[in-house]
Structures are given as C-alpha cells and as structure tokens.
Amino acid sequence: MLDSLIHEQLDQLQQLIADEPFAVLTGAGISTPSGIPDYRDNQGVRRGCQPMMYQEFLSAPESRRRYWARAMLGWPRVRQAQPNVAHDTLARLQSTGRIGGLITQNVDTLHDQAGSHDVIELHGSLHRVLCLDCARRSERDSIQQLMESQNPYLEGVDAVQAPDGDTLLDPAFEARFQIPLCPHCSGERLKPDVVFFGENVAQHTAAKALATVEKAAGLLVVGSSLMAYSAFRLCRAVVDQGKPLLAINLGKTRADDMLDLKIEMSCEQLLPLLAQRLNP
Structure with missing residues (x-):
C-alpha cells in the first residue's frame, strides 16, 4: 500500500508527464537493484x-x-548484471512515446540491454x-x-x-x-x-544531452544525487527554460531547491506504478 503522500505525488507526476514526453536522466540508483554498487549514500556523501x-x-x-x-x-x-524492472519500465515507456530521450550517468549498458534506444551515455561504457x-x-x-x-x-x-x-x-x-x-x-x-573523475565529458556527448533536454517538455531524474556537474548542468538548463524538473530518488540531490516535484521512493517500485497509469 502507498501512503497518502506518495499516492498524491504519483498523481502529480502522472499529470505532469501525461501530455508531452519528458527526457529522463538516470543515475546509479537505478542499477543498485541489479547488484552494481553506487558511489554515494542518501546524503550525497561518497x-x-x-x-x-x-x-x-x-x-x-x-x-x-x-x-x-x-x-x-x-x-x-x-x-x-541484468536489467531490473526499472530499466525495463523505462524501455517500455520510451517505446510507447511516453518519454523522450534517455540520458544515463551509468556505464553498465543496462538500459540498452533492457531495450531502450538511442541512449546517451554521459559517462561512457x-x-x-x-x-x-x-x-x-x-x-x-x-x-x-x-x-x-x-x-x-x-x-x-x-x-x-x-x-x-x-x-x-x-x-x-x-x-x-x-x-x-x-x-x-x-x-x-x-x-x-x-569518463574518469577529473575528466571532462566529451564535447559532442555533452552537446547531445543538452539538446535532448532542451527539446523535451521537462526532465525526470531517476536514481541520481546529481552531484556530478555533467548531470546537474542539465537540470539547470531545464529550469532556465522554465520547464518542470522532477525527481524519483531516495535521499538528497544537488538540485533539491530547484525541483518541482521529488518522490523519495525506490525507482524499481515507483516506475512500474507510473507505467500502469500512463499505459493502462
């Protein structure tokens, strides 16, 4: 059972992304259920x-x-490592046009393995x-x-x-x-x-990611603390355009004061619920 706050936030999320496709940015939190450790705790500390x-x-x-x-x-x-239900759900939402471009900070290729297409690997593979x-x-x-x-x-x-x-x-x-x-x-x-720590994202990759969020109706962050500037700058670009910035993440993010909506729930639990509402 969802508590009343999560239920209300899920309603808000559904309403915000129901009409036009959002870009999605994923981080380590989407791959931890697949057995891949993450860099940071819920407070964003390494x-x-x-x-x-x-x-x-x-x-x-x-x-x-x-x-x-x-x-x-x-x-x-x-x-x-195998894709989990969160990867699978995003692939389905993309295939039905519910989400647009998919950008990931992860280097595990699990989005590709789940069937997502044209994934922008911000930090390589x-x-x-x-x-x-x-x-x-x-x-x-x-x-x-x-x-x-x-x-x-x-x-x-x-x-x-x-x-x-x-x-x-x-x-x-x-x-x-x-x-x-x-x-x-x-x-x-x-x-x-x-991309190692201390190394810059390739210019063409950064430009492609920026163009993807600029043409989307908004940005949904999934499982990222956004502590890496390469991801945070995409959030700033969306906010500067006056478009919604949403997040599904357990714990603190670098963009907390910029978010229009944040749901603190594991993405592998929440995304399937969202997909059921968007694709009944």
Missing part, C-alpha cells in the same frame, strides 16, 4: 575510498597497473576499452580474457566490489600484475571507455 582520478591514471604505469588489477576482478559482476595511443576501441571481454591469461595468479582471489567495476584489492596482489597491451598497436595506455 562511500569508501577516493576513486582513481584521470590525471593519476595517465601519470604512470603503476597507476594503470593498480587500476586494471582491481578492474579485472570487478568486471564479472558488471558483465553478469565499461563494455568498451579505448587505447590512448592509437584511439581505437576494443571489446572489454577480449581485454578481460587477455588479462586473465596473463595473470593466472589472481584466479580465485576474493575482492570487495566497488562502484563502476572497481574492487578493493590488497596492494600485495598488484605488483605482479601484467598490464594489457592494445591488440591494435601494442600500446600500453589502455583505458576503459568511461
């Missing part, structure tokens, strides 16, 4: 250790060795690997196979999972790790095709 910064990754082979050793153990969870030397891309699975064959000593090592395919690995396991080389040019500066 959990655990500081993630590796972009300049640190670039600075030395030791940094890349540390990253890839941990990521090799974290990749299976990301690869095996862990399923691809980019060579910083030759600029060619490889499938992550092929790089994973290479790392596993070169580093059999890590087989069976248990590491605590962290966000975005990272793990908390004892440094003693990192020193022997063989960094994978690019299969195209043999360069050793391979990087997951994602």
Whole structure:
C-alpha cells in the first residue's frame, strides 16, 4: 500500500508527464537493484575510498597497473548484471512515446540491454576499452580474457566490489600484475571507455544531452544525487527554460531547491506504478 503522500505525488507526476514526453536522466540508483554498487549514500556523501582520478591514471604505469588489477576482478559482476524492472519500465515507456530521450550517468549498458534506444551515455561504457595511443576501441571481454591469461595468479582471489567495476584489492596482489597491451598497436595506455573523475565529458556527448533536454517538455531524474556537474548542468538548463524538473530518488540531490516535484521512493517500485497509469 502507498501512503497518502506518495499516492498524491504519483498523481502529480502522472499529470505532469501525461501530455508531452519528458527526457529522463538516470543515475546509479537505478542499477543498485541489479547488484552494481553506487558511489554515494542518501546524503550525497561518497562511500569508501577516493576513486582513481584521470590525471593519476595517465601519470604512470603503476597507476594503470593498480587500476586494471582491481578492474579485472570487478568486471564479472558488471558483465553478469541484468536489467531490473526499472530499466525495463523505462524501455517500455520510451517505446510507447511516453518519454523522450534517455540520458544515463551509468556505464553498465543496462538500459540498452533492457531495450531502450538511442541512449546517451554521459559517462561512457565499461563494455568498451579505448587505447590512448592509437584511439581505437576494443571489446572489454577480449581485454578481460587477455588479462586473465596473463595473470593466472589472481584466479580465485576474493575482492570487495566497488562502484563502476572497481574492487578493493590488497596492494600485495598488484605488483605482479601484467598490464594489457592494445591488440591494435601494442600500446600500453589502455583505458576503459568511461569518463574518469577529473575528466571532462566529451564535447559532442555533452552537446547531445543538452539538446535532448532542451527539446523535451521537462526532465525526470531517476536514481541520481546529481552531484556530478555533467548531470546537474542539465537540470539547470531545464529550469532556465522554465520547464518542470522532477525527481524519483531516495535521499538528497544537488538540485533539491530547484525541483518541482521529488518522490523519495525506490525507482524499481515507483516506475512500474507510473507505467500502469500512463499505459493502462
């Protein structure tokens, strides 16, 4: 049973997005039910250790060795993750024209796997690997196979999972790790095709996301604290246009004082209820 406040807010949400398609922006909160850890708690405070910064990754082979050793153990969870009911619901709402463009901060491709189309991956995808030397891309699975064959000593090592395919690995396991080389040019500066902390979103991606929210009737944020500026700026753009800014999120967001409506309920519970009302 929904309490009276949630019931009233759900009525408001339905009325606001019933007539014209809203753009949707998703964050880590939509993928936690699929077993992928998030970066922040309900107060927007980062959990655990500081993630590796972009300049640190670039600075030395030791940094890349540390990253890839941990990521090799974290990749299976990301690869095996399946879309949950929230991803599935957004795909259905998009297919029926109830929502417009879909933008995600997540790097897990679960929206694509659920059947959403033209998803704007604001922060890239862990399923691809980019060579910083030759600029060619490889499938992550092929790089994973290479790392596993070169580093059999890590087989069976248990590491605590962290966000975005990272793990908390004892440094003693990192020193022997063989960094994978690019299969195209043999360069050793391979990087997951994602936006690191301290790195800018690609200009064309940022422009596409901005154009998507500018042509939509409003923006619905799902499962994001909006602490990353790349997402927050989209909210500001919507507000500057005088269009509604809505959120389904458990806990604090950076845009709380800008929101026209905020429903504090898990998205995998609320989105199916919304879909039932919009597509009876």
